Amino acid sequence: MIPALVVFAYLGVVLYIGIFAFRRAGGGEHAESYFLANRSLGQYVFLLSLFGTNMTAFTILGSAGHAFSNGIVTYGLMASSSAFLIPLTLYLFGTRVWSLGKRFGFMTPVQMYRDRWECGHIGTAIFAVQATLLVPYIVIAVMGGGTTLSAVSGGVVPYWFGGLVVAAVVMSYVFFGGMRGTAWVNTFQTVLFLVFGAAAILFIGVSIGGFPQAMERLLANPETAPLLTRERVPPAFFFSYMLIPLSTIMFPHISIFCLTARRMGQFKKTIIFYPLCILAIWLPCTFLGLTANAMTDVPAIESKLEARAELAAGREDLSPAEAAGLQREAAGDDVIILMLEHYAPLWLAGLLGAGIMAAVMASDSQILALSTMFTEDVFAYYGGAQRFGPAVQVQTGRLFVVLIALVAYAIALQAPPGIFGIAVQYAFSGFTTLMPLLVAALFWRRSTKWGALAVVLWTAATMTAVAVLQAVVPAPAPGTVVPVWTLAGLDIVTRTPGGTAVLGYMPVLPMLIGSSLLMVVVSLLTPPPAAATVARYFPPTHPRRIPG
Amino acid sequence: MTRTGWLLTAAVAALYFLHQDIWFWDQARPLVFGFLPIGFFYHAVYSLAAAALMWALIRLAWPAHLEAEAETASAPEPGGPPAAPGESEERR
Numbered sequence: 001m002i003p004a005l006v007v008f009a010y011l012g013v014v015l016y017i018g019i020f021a022f023r024r025a026g027g028g029e030h031a032e033s034y035f036l037a038n039r040s041l042g043q044y045v046f047l048l049s050l051f052g053t054n055m056t057a058f059t060i061l062g063s064a065g066h067a068f069s070n071g072i073v074t075y076g077l078m079a080s081s082s083a084f085l086i087p088l089t090l091y092l093f094g095t096r097v098w099s100l101g102k103r104f105g106f107m108t109p110v111q112m113y114r115d116r117w118e119c120g121h122i123g124t125a126i127f128a129v130q131a132t133l134l135v136p137y138i139v140i141a142v143m144g145g146g147t148t149l150s151a152v153s154g155g156v157v158p159y160w161f162g163g164l165v166v167a168a169v170v171m172s173y174v175f176f177g178g179m180r181g182t183a184w185v186n187t188f189q190t191v192l193f194l195v196f197g198a199a200a201i202l203f204i205g206v207s208i209g210g211f212p213q214a215m216e217r218l219l220a221n222p223e224t225a226p227l228l229t230r231e232r233v234p235p236a237f238f239f240s241y242m243l244i245p246l247s248t249i250m251f252p253h254i255s256i257f258c259l260t261a262r263r264m265g266q267f268k269k270t271i272i273f274y275p276l277c278i279l280a281i282w283l284p285c286t287f288l289g290l291t292a293n294a295m296t297d298v299p300a301i302e303s304k305l306e307a308r309a310e311l312a313a314g315r316e317d318l319s320p321a322e323a324a325g326l327q328r329e330a331a332g333d334d335v336i337i338l339m340l341e342h343y344a345p346l347w348l349a350g351l352l353g354a355g356i357m358a359a360v361m362a363s364d365s366q367i368l369a370l371s372t373m374f375t376e377d378v379f380a381y382y383g384g385a386q387r388f389g390p391a392v393q394v395q396t397g398r399l400f401v402v403l404i405a406l407v408a409y410a411i412a413l414q415a416p417p418g419i420f421g422i423a424v425q426y427a428f429s430g431f432t433t434l435m436p437l438l439v440a441a442l443f444w445r446r447s448t449k450w451g452a453l454a455v456v457l458w459t460a461a462t463m464t465a466v467a468v469l470q471a472v473v474p475a476p477a478p479g480t481v482v483p484v485w486t487l488a489g490l491d492i493v494t495r496t497p498g499g500t501a502v503l504g505y506m507p508v509l510p511m512l513i514g515s516s517l518l519m520v521v522v523s524l525l526t527p528p529p530a531a532a533t534v535a536r537y538f539p540p541t542h543p544r545r546i547p548g
Numbered sequence: 549m550t551r552t553g554w555l556l557t558a559a560v561a562a563l564y565f566l567h568q569d570i571w572f573w574d575q576a577r578p579l580v581f582g583f584l585p586i587g588f589f590y591h592a593v594y595s596l597a598a599a600a601l602m603w604a605l606i607r608l609a610w611p612a613h614l615e616a617e618a619e620t621a622s623a624p625e626p627g628g629p630p631a632a633p634g635e636s637e638e639r640r
Contacts, residue, residue: 083598
């Protein structure tokens with residue numbers, strides 16, 4: 001119970017930071033102050049907060065859980081690809097979004113799209129799809145909070161109460177502190193996790209008698225040896241997964257966060273240090289998740305391994321309900337917490353639990369982004385700001401923060417386990433599919449609002465198709481696939497244990513190709529925006545790059 | 549595009565494809581430092597290479613004109629944020 005108390009104390013601290021930010025902002029009556037911290041974040045807060053925003057329940061619990069089940073491939077799939085592509089997209093797109101935001105006063109990406117393509121309701125359609133895709137990401141944070149608090153308290157705090165506490169605390173400091181409070185809390189959380197993550201590695205490594213011995217044990221066991229290679233992962237799947245980090249810049253909370261920097265130069269440190277932060281966080285998490293397979297002296301981990309072995313045996317008499325139960329039991333989202341409980345001293349387990357909680361609670365930025373989008377792209381755009389004034393605009397944003405937190409909590413109570421799968425299948429793939437919107441808006445003069453609409457409709461349709469397919473065709477046992485559409489003996493679409501595959505690739509590959517083609521073809525078939533509008537985005541005498 | 553620009557573009561493309569390290573696909577050994585499977589170690593080094601490339605991009609190809617454009621605009625330029633329904637004529 002002591003670890004749980006430490007975590008509760010931590011929650012009190014972040015709550016205080018949010019309220020302190022509220023006082024510092026003098027209540028934050030203006031939209032730009034509340035939603036963008038007056039575009040005034042300094043470089044270190046910008047770096048740590050942006051990184052903290054991306055370091056969610058998915059990163060910590062989901063990555064360790066995925067590595068527990070799938071081995072070292074987890075780092076290559078999501079970490080090293082992100083270490084390369086996220087800073088690259090910040091360099092290519094984030095700086096341009098910042099510049100346009102500063103020039104034209106944009107507070108959301110949809111404002112930019114509306115202005116760039118001279119559209120209104122198509123912008124609303126973009127908002128609707130972005131908001132729909134963002135909700136699962138918020139839900140996994142609440143689920144992660146419930147899982148963490150329940151685990152560190154040894155089950156004394158039930159899952160539903162843990163999720164409720166996390167949702168309430170995040171809602172409170174976002175409600176009061178807005179972007180400034182969120183940025184400060186994220187900075188605090190990132191520092192906390194970087195410090196205590198290193199401690200976790202040290203303590204667990206010493207406690208289990210050193211990592212080399214654990215690796216040798218895994219290699220000696222035919223069931224776990226493949227986890228140290230990628231022999232179970234098709235190269236086509238790995239290749240298509242590389243597209244997933246492109247989604248990051250399309251997440252509204254990231255593109256909105258790009259608008260908060262005081263100067264564009266503040267991107268420099270963030271772009272250079274981002275890969276190093278990824279390395280510092282993901283390597284321990286995935287490595288510990290992998291190593292958990294050798295920790296058969298932890299009863300809860302041992303029962304997970306038994307459940308996995310039973311699933312892999314592919315018993316034909318297993319009912320769907322029994323298979324689902326085994327999948328739940330084998331899920332590894334809480335392995336890091338189980339290891340800490342078993343190997344770390346009580347006080348340290350509490351501090352580390354707080355560190356994990358720090359990452360789990362990164363949903364604050366997403367909640368604030370949804371609130372900003374609703375307030376700016378819907379409420380203000382459709383006349384609310386003019387009719388009721390800027391103070392009401394901010395209050396509307398706060399009200400929406402409460403609503404989002406409540407909805408996310410309600411969904412989290414019903415959602416099945418497997419944090420990693422939920423996030424990847426819906427949010428990440430969907431935002432990657434929307435990528436042509438940003439590329440075309442920033443780099444292609446000839447792009448049109450109809451091309452943008454085609455991208456949005458394609459994204460909505462393909463995401464729905466994937467969701468329906470996965471609901472109708474149950475996940476097969478590990479190591480097997482179910483053909484869904486076969487043509488001339490070739491499996492076009494298959495249902496896999498982790499989701500869906502198209503010709504062996506993740507659905508995100510054909511989805512992105514489709515949205516890119518639609519943007520090009522539909523734009524060429526429809527009239528471009530007025531020359532004056534295009535000229536504002538692509539000045540005729542555009543200066544060349546200046547080294548600096 | 550300048551020669552430096554071409555080189556940086558080639559470096560970005562090369563790093564993208566170097567992520568697909570099929571040469572370490574099926575092997576766990578050697579265990580680097582005694583505990584890191586070689587495929588894992590490769591991707592840790594890949595992350596360091598990404599940081600180095602980002603440093604080069606910023607050092608050699610920082611889009612400073614974007615900052616200049618934004619800083620010279622003392623107030624939001626005409627045209628944005630986007631006009632709401634019914635007010636588009638006033639805005640544009």
